[in-house]
Amino acid sequence: MFKYQFRWDTVWGSFDFLMGGLEMTLIISAITLVLAMIGGLIIALLDMSRFRVLRWIGVSIGEIVRNTPILVQLLWVYYVLPIVFGIRIEALVALIIGLALYQAAFISEVYRSGIQGVPKGHREAAQVLGLTPIQSFRRIVLPQAIRMTLPPLASNFVQLIKFSSLGAVISVSEITRRGMELSATNFRPLETFTFIAVVYFFICWPLAMGIRFWERRLQAR
Amino acid sequence: MSGTPILLADSVTKRFGANQVLTRVSLPVTERDVVCIVGPSGSGKTTLLRCFALLEAPSEGRIVMQGVPIATANPDRQVKSAARAVRSDIGMVFQHFNLWPHMSVLENLIEAPMLVKKMPKDEAIAIAEGLLKKVDLSDKRDAYPARLSGGQQQRVAIARALAMSPKVLLFDEATSALDPELRREVLLVMRQLAQEGMTMLVVTHEMGFARHVGTRTVFMDRGEIVEEAPGASFFDAPKTERAKRFLQQFEDE
Ligand SMILES: Nc1ncnc2c1ncn2[C@@H]1O[C@H](COP(=O)(O)OP(=O)(O)OP(=O)(O)O)[C@@H](O)[C@H]1O
Ligand SMILES: [Mg+2]
Numbered sequence: 001m002f003k004y005q006f007r008w009d010t011v012w013g014s015f016d017f018l019m020g021g022l023e024m025t026l027i028i029s030a031i032t033l034v035l036a037m038i039g040g041l042i043i044a045l046l047d048m049s050r051f052r053v054l055r056w057i058g059v060s061i062g063e064i065v066r067n068t069p070i071l072v073q074l075l076w077v078y079y080v081l082p083i084v085f086g087i088r089i090e091a092l093v094a095l096i097i098g099l100a101l102y103q104a105a106f107i108s109e110v111y112r113s114g115i116q117g118v119p120k121g122h123r124e125a126a127q128v129l130g131l132t133p134i135q136s137f138r139r140i141v142l143p144q145a146i147r148m149t150l151p152p153l154a155s156n157f158v159q160l161i162k163f164s165s166l167g168a169v170i171s172v173s174e175i176t177r178r179g180m181e182l183s184a185t186n187f188r189p190l191e192t193f194t195f196i197a198v199v200y201f202f203i204c205w206p207l208a209m210g211i212r213f214w215e216r217r218l219q220a221r
Numbered sequence: 222m223s224g225t226p227i228l229l230a231d232s233v234t235k236r237f238g239a240n241q242v243l244t245r246v247s248l249p250v251t252e253r254d255v256v257c258i259v260g261p262s263g264s265g266k267t268t269l270l271r272c273f274a275l276l277e278a279p280s281e282g283r284i285v286m287q288g289v290p291i292a293t294a295n296p297d298r299q300v301k302s303a304a305r306a307v308r309s310d311i312g313m314v315f316q317h318f319n320l321w322p323h324m325s326v327l328e329n330l331i332e333a334p335m336l337v338k339k340m341p342k343d344e345a346i347a348i349a350e351g352l353l354k355k356v357d358l359s360d361k362r363d364a365y366p367a368r369l370s371g372g373q374q375q376r377v378a379i380a381r382a383l384a385m386s387p388k389v390l391l392f393d394e395a396t397s398a399l400d401p402e403l404r405r406e407v408l409l410v411m412r413q414l415a416q417e418g419m420t421m422l423v424v425t426h427e428m429g430f431a432r433h434v435g436t437r438t439v440f441m442d443r444g445e446i447v448e449e450a451p452g453a454s455f456f457d458a459p460k461t462e463r464a465k466r467f468l469q470q471f472e473d474e
Contacts (some may be wrong), residue, residue, distance in 0.1 A: 122319055122322075124276055125381075128276065129333035129385055130308040131332075132311035142322055144322070144323050183341075
């Protein structure tokens with residue numbers, strides 16, 4: 001090990017190739033976050049529905065997704081869905097669907113705790129003043145809930161950046177996959193994967209710190 | 222004191238599961254009355270007030286406003302629509318203020334008039350500014366609730382209730398959550414309202430307020446009205462043993 005000759009130039013030589021992969025990673029994460037926010041809202045609404053069947057569906061989706069490994073879900077979406085529906089799904093689409101479904105299950109909980117985190121007294125004050133339940137939800141509950149859910153949603157984005165590396169397994173050409181391809185040709189896994197880890201770290205770490213700061217500011221209000 | 226009461230609890234019983242919290246409570250409130258409800262902790266004062274505020278439905282009995290039932294155990298369509306119609310005629314001030322923290326003081330005051338009464342914004346603002354002046358908080362117009370002291374928050378909450386021009390105002394221990402030195406400013410506002418003829422139903426541990434401002438004192442214990450007397454006479458000559466024992470704990474005040 002101590003005799004090892006570092007050859008960082010093999011990484012610099014493919015810098016553009018790897019950065020193209022990073023771009024993919026960030027685009028996948030952003031698209032997935034948007035889909036997961038919508039999916040999470042649907043699951044949350046199912047969970048809180050008045051109808052038992054809908055509640056049952058919402059709870060089932062949430063429990064299944066939260067209690068199976070994300071890699072297995074990805075493989076399932078990529079290999080099983082095409083068999084069931086008789087269609088071909090591109091790896092990129094499968095990755096986005098799989099990740100979005102996974103994050104949606106967690107985001108639905110974020111929404112739920114945001115809504116339930118608004119004290120009952122705030123709604124009662126609105127009720128006594130004559131606001132309808134819908135007015136009270138729209139004007140009193142939702143604005144407060146959204147404020148509370150923004151930091152957790154941002155944390156979900158950080159998580160997605162990391163989880164999207166699983167796309168490498170189904171050959172989606174994001175940064176981790178490109179690293180695997182590069183190290184297979186330059187025979188320099190140490191330099192290649194160290195560089196990639198550093199790239200992930202310096203994107204995720206500042207974001208995570210920023211979110212922590214943001215949450216503390218919200219709590220101080 | 223004449224004619225039909227403006228608000229009336231008519232033999233109201235309230236149960237939470239097996240726990241009977243109110244037992245056939247009847248209480249008429251006439252116009253310009255300031256009814257003070259006192260009693261030990263857990264005696265059902267808050268629950269009774271919440272029934273008046275239509276936040277809890279009675280298990281038996283009725284809440285009646287100006288002769289019209291607005292809450293019953295099994296409200297039919299007529300009762301429900303009557304309740305909607307008088308909803309904002311009954312205002313309530315809570316122990317913990319319940320101001321909306323994401324809105325400024327002014328926004329807290331104009332929200333309900335604009336949404337419920339469809340009042341134009343400038344008219345709602347004009348009324349709100351008048352009310353803020355009345356509770357002596359004109360300079361806090363654009364502040365957020367978290368920046369205010371408890372006493373200031375409660376005065377905003379009173380102004381918010383007044384913005385709907387209610388016919389009756391309910392107070393549930395409006396000063397209990399406040400430090401002693403902040404209670405006075407809230408009690409002064411309440412006293413002023415009483416002098417202006419506001420009909421009030423006041424659950425309180427402030428015996429001074431009940432004695433000097435209340436027109437009637439109602440003593441509750443274990444879900445029942447045990448004793449009821451006009452003005453100060455409840456304090457000077459309590460009739461029941463339970464009331465005497467209750468009053469003893471305030472003797473050194
Ligand atoms: N939502 C509820 N569910 C179940 N029990 C309740 C509920 N609200 C009140 N109770 C019970 O009803 C009883 C009366 O409570 P209530 O709050 O009306 O008393 P109180 O006279 O206002 O007391 P305090 O002076 O402590 O405020 C208590 O035993 C309480 O535990
Ligand atoms: Mg109480």
